[in-house]
Amino acid sequence: MKRRSFLKSAGAGLALAAPAVARAQLPELHWRLASSFPKSLDALYGAGANFAQRIAQLTEGRFQIRVFAAGEIVPPLQVLDAVQSGTVECGHTASYYYVGKHPAFAFDTTLPFGLNARQQNAWMYEGGGIELLRELFARYNCVQFPAGNTGAQMGGWFRKEVNSLQDLKGLKFRIAGIAGQVLAKLGVVPQQIPGSELYQALERGTIDAAEWVGPYDDAKLGFVKVAPYYYYPGFWEGSAQLSILVNAQKWAELPEPYKVAVELAAAETNVRMNAQYDVRNHDALRELVQAGARLRAFPRPVMEAAYRAAFELYDGLAAADPLFKKIYLSWRKYRDSSHLWFRVAEQTFDSFVYAEARKRVGGRG
Numbered sequence: 001m002k003r004r005s006f007l008k009s010a011g012a013g014l015a016l017a018a019p020a021v022a023r024a025q026l027p028e029l030h031w032r033l034a035s036s037f038p039k040s041l042d043a044l045y046g047a048g049a050n051f052a053q054r055i056a057q058l059t060e061g062r063f064q065i066r067v068f069a070a071g072e073i074v075p076p077l078q079v080l081d082a083v084q085s086g087t088v089e090c091g092h093t094a095s096y097y098y099v100g101k102h103p104a105f106a107f108d109t110t111l112p113f114g115l116n117a118r119q120q121n122a123w124m125y126e127g128g129g130i131e132l133l134r135e136l137f138a139r140y141n142c143v144q145f146p147a148g149n150t151g152a153q154m155g156g157w158f159r160k161e162v163n164s165l166q167d168l169k170g171l172k173f174r175i176a177g178i179a180g181q182v183l184a185k186l187g188v189v190p191q192q193i194p195g196s197e198l199y200q201a202l203e204r205g206t207i208d209a210a211e212w213v214g215p216y217d218d219a220k221l222g223f224v225k226v227a228p229y230y231y232y233p234g235f236w237e238g239s240a241q242l243s244i245l246v247n248a249q250k251w252a253e254l255p256e257p258y259k260v261a262v263e264l265a266a267a268e269t270n271v272r273m274n275a276q277y278d279v280r281n282h283d284a285l286r287e288l289v290q291a292g293a294r295l296r297a298f299p300r301p302v303m304e305a306a307y308r309a310a311f312e313l314y315d316g317l318a319a320a321d322p323l324f325k326k327i328y329l330s331w332r333k334y335r336d337s338s339h340l341w342f343r344v345a346e347q348t349f350d351s352f353v354y355a356e357a358r359k360r361v362g363g364r365g
């Protein structure tokens with residue numbers, strides 16, 4: 001109000017100078033961001049770096065965020081804790097790493113048989129997802145922003161083939177988030193291990209199988225050398241959203257233009273990371289097959305059993321926790337409703353184009 005009345009009384013001649021005055025009053029800020037990802041995984045780590053770089057650009061260098069890779073100042077699976085306590089002002093992570101604290105954190109990343117990347121964005125930005133999840137994050141002294149998506153993932157690397165449900169019994173499988181609880185219902189023994197330690201665990205036989213992301217990242221981690229059966233689809237991750245978490249007090253203290261910069265930088269990071277995977281995964285998949293990866297589809301009975309187990313688990317969690325129920329009902333309503341539209345338009349378009357394009361290149365598409 002004060003500035004508006006000043007501009008009004010000062011006249012049109014001073015209007016151009018006024019924004020510069022307002023900018024000069026914005027403070028220089030130096031924040032630290034803890035990433036859950038190592039620098040070697042450049043799409044995942046790079047999303048946090050892109051977020052920081054965009055904020056510096058949007059604020060003419062006044063708001064600087066220094067990015068630390070997994071383990072540099074915070075262990076990779078404790079980014080939420082570090083942001084909650086204020087050890088760092090912000091972090092970049094996958095919220096489903098924290099389902100042990102509250103199962104509803106999964107909605108901020110993905111749930112088995114949940115949303116694809118398009119649907120996740122729709123529910124988050126326009127379907128009430130962000131607002132509902134803020135209730136959860138507030139309990140942990142954080143404010144969250146979608147900031148990256150891998151798209152649909154692969155089902156991971158197995159030392160031996162999975163031909164039936166019987167082959168899952170006792171299988172020590174590195175799998176993150178609530179998906180581990182679903183597969184546990186089928187006899188799997190889920191393990192949560194950070195990406196940086198996965199290859200060694202698989203090589204030593206500490207685990208029998210490991211899922212990570214998809215061809216681009218999986219190639220970097222070298223799994224093909226120690227577990228050649230590469231399964232699809234990653235039915236527990238039809239997409240996987242990453243998030244920027246900001247400490248709630250630090251967020252409240254931010255000048256409004258910096259809050260807008262955080263929102264915009266996170267949103268751009270969200271789109272850009274998904275695009276990176278969508279231009280890199282196909283070449284990586286081809287190279288992995290040349291390097292000896294044996295592609296296998298999960299048997300249908302395995303997927304059907306997992307589907308049943310997943311929704312039994314969600315119903316149980318909803319009965320036990322009112323906030324999980326509140327978020328789940330919104331998510332489920334959007335998910336089920338969106339299928340009508342996606343089936344009519346997207347699925348028929350995609351199915352026709354993939355089949356036709358493949359025919360025209362002699363089946364080598």
Ligand code: CA
Nearest residue numbers: 153211212213
């Ligand atoms: Ca994964």
